[in-house]
Amino acid sequence: MKLLKNHLLPVKGKIIALGFFDGVHSGHRAVLRAASQEAKKRNKLLEVITFYPHPRNFITRSRVVKYLTPYSQKFLLFKSFFPESTLRFWRFDNRLRLLSPGEFIDILDRIYRPSVVFVGANYRFGFQASGNTFFLKEELNKRGIEVEIVPPVKFGDTVISSSLIRFFLEQGLVEKANSALGYPFFIIGKTRPGARIGQKLGFPTGNIYPPSQKKLPRAGVYAGVVESWDQEIRQPALVYCGTKPSVLNKGKRRVIEFFMPDLAYRELYNQRFLVYLWRFLRPEITFPSLSELKQQILRDTEHLKQYLHQYPAVVNYHLNVTNWRCNSSWY
Ligand SMILES: Cc1cc2nc3c(=O)[nH]c(=O)nc-3n(C[C@H](O)[C@H](O)[C@H](O)COP(=O)(O)O)c2cc1C
Ligand SMILES: Nc1ncnc2c1ncn2[C@@H]1O[C@H](COP(=O)(O)OP(=O)(O)OP(=O)(O)O)[C@@H](O)[C@H]1O
Structure with missing residues (x-):
């Protein structure tokens, strides 16, 4: 398990997974498991590209989003669940915030040039979260990069998300939070x-x-x-x-x-x-x-x-x- 703070180092040819991954919950782990299995199969390394701070905290210049797992704890969980992966933090700043979905894809291609990109079905990216998985797949496929979209993991009828788990905790519904987290x-x-x-x-x-x-x-x-x-x-x-x-x-x-x-x-x-x-x-x-x-x-x-x-x-x-x-x- 490695931790990289320099997002500009190239990862060429690797398998990457994208997202914020606060809590490293059951839904996140479905994406990461799929990515990790593929990496093993192809004898490649898994690199997880995440962000800091949380986009909403950066945009609102506040700390409205409290973390299920502050950075060190996120790292602990990655180390425990996916010891062979590298966790790479990409600073969420104005440059990143203002990238259109197309520009974001350009950077992924130019700097990272991965062989496969793994995301969940609800993954959003680019300015005002305007890019979705269809666009990601279409654009990356054109450049010869595969995209795997992992189906949503649910708690009952609801798709598990970090926000849902935060809501459960606010209500004292710790057993539900634990089920959605998976620990x-x-x-x-x-x-x-x-x-x-x-x-x-x-x-x-x-x-x-x-x-x-x-x-x-x-x-x-x-x-x-x-x-x-x-x-x-x-x-x-x-x-x-x-x-x-x-x-x-x-x-x-x-x-x-x-x-x-x-x-x-x-x-x-x-x-x-x-x-x-x-x-x-x-x-x-x-x-x-x-x-x-x-x-x-x-x-x-x-x-x-x-x-x-x-x-x-x-x-x-x-x-x-x-x-x-x-x-x-x-x-
Ligand atoms: C099991 C447990 C339940 C507690 N429940 C309350 C509570 O409902 N309301 C409250 O004001 N403090 C509660 N406390 C905190 C106590 O006020 C605190 O433990 C006590 O004042 C001793 O504090 P100290 O560790 O600074 O000496 C609780 C503490 C424990 C361990
Ligand atoms: N329930 C889920 N099932 C499958 N994949 C998921 C699930 N939740 C998130 N993912 C995927 O995991 C990655 C990281 O998710 P991310 O942390 O960005 O969002 P989230 O957990 O939905 O939290 P938020 O409430 O902040 O939107 C993304 O690729 C996302 O699509």
Whole structure:
């Protein structure tokens, strides 16, 4: 698995796949699997051409689109699912934004000159997303480049997309998000010290402050599983996602807190964890007192136990992405 930030290096003759691939979800993986199989068959290399930042964030000069997988996590997933591929980031700037579909194809041909291009049926490209797969195929075929269009992967009747998964997460529909992703939604981060109130109340927590560009689910409490970077800890956990309105009335910083009921207390600061979310248990509540918060967490712990009784296998799920130490500036 290689990572290239210079999109202008030629890839001549390779198999390429095109798209943003946020989340590397089941639909993306259908395209990438097809491309990867073809590359193996032809004894060629697979190169995935993606973009940064998200076109909508560039156009609106904002961060409206939060990422299911910020760049480093996208890279982790590619490394895990398609270790033989190269991920190439193409900066989405005004030059790229203003390219007409025809100009975009010219660049693909001139710089990359691939042998086959793989895209999904809903792939759009060029200024204002005005180019579609029919145009792509027609124009590239004329130049002797093959185009494979992969049929859409659906969740029920709906085509899976990164936007659909973001919507599911916003609603707390984490099980649907996980089905569409094809793996459990996860958050990676280093634990930071909190106010130690939880510890006094009898539920010590690990606190992670995810980067502002990471998509987080609806505020509330989730049944989850926590895995430490070194694999020493793998524990079921209550995972809270929110801004702690019961204890903080200012400074709305989003936090992920996890409480592992079966782990004897120990200091867990400054360690990298991967937190998987499996089921939404309840929304965030503004409690009038800490004792009410404590009573609720005892009830949450019971709900977590019931969930694990029903789905014991979730504790052993392992995505195999933790063996890469990424540069934290990439989160
Ligand atoms: C399982 C769990 C559920 C929580 N639910 C809520 C909640 O509904 N509302 C809230 O304001 N804070 C909630 N919290 C956050 C607590 O306010 C926080 O853990 C506590 O204040 C301790 O914070 P500290 O780690 O900074 O000491 C929850 C925390 C956990 C672990
Ligand atoms: N459900 C799907 N089935 C098959 N291919 C897909 C599916 N979703 C996306 N693709 C293809 O995967 C590539 C990357 O998709 P991309 O990330 O650009 O869009 P998306 O997942 O639909 O997200 P968005 O919600 O931002 O449109 C594209 O070639 C796209 O056509």
